[in-house]
Amino acid sequence: MPSFSQIKLILTDIEGTTSSIAFVKEVLFPYAAEHLPQFIRDHQQQADVRQQLQATAELVRQQSGQSIDDDLHALTQQLLAWIRADVKATPLKALQGMIWQQGYETAAYQAHMYADATHQLRQWHAQGIPLYVYSSGSVQAQKLFYGYSQDGDLLPLFSGHFDTSVGNKREAQSYRNILAWLQQTHDIDAANILFLSDIEQELDAAADCGMQTCWLVRDEQPAGNSQHPRASDFNQIQLSSQLSH
């Protein structure tokens, strides 16, 4: 069982870590794909939607030189292609968050939680350990996710949320940005943060920044050596008693 000392704060990923990959890929993504064309038609004049459509066009211009700014059909097709390919593009993630809201509010689905994750998050929160989320899903999508989870409203457990506006999850600079932000309100060093994720490259990037890491490996054990301690569920994660927060 992996054991960690000097942890004052926990930063967690969502998909594959607190919650199943299948829920995101088989429920959330198809819902967004089904509703995106109508959502864009209905809300294209809304300021926050317009802003994300412009950001989509800008990303396409950077990637391929194509200009699709005023072409609603091309913008929609691009966003649908990104959903199919699971591209973590910030404007897509922002739009998905807006679309998922109606699905949660109409109880079309509730966010999946692993029972061990809900249990441990509640325990850590009760122990006074600040919990933060870092996901490719937008902050809005994260809040909806935990607010409408199958285990009820878990949002009060979290002290804050980070998305790709701080940077890509596989880049060390993103974790430095998060650390700098957290240090404004918490007396911590990188080594006092435990980052939980199912993706080794994300853990590598967090470790580069000096954070402690735990690799959630819920199904098949990946072969090979890794610098990251592994846990098959949250109940295996031991925090030593020298906590200082």
Ligand SMILES: CSCCC(=O)C(=O)COP(=O)(O)O
């Ligand atoms: C916040 S809910 C949807 C999650 C999502 O859109 C996604 O791409 C998952 O990314 P994660 O960084 O949580 O693995």
Ligand SMILES: [Mg+2]
């Ligand atoms: Mg993940």
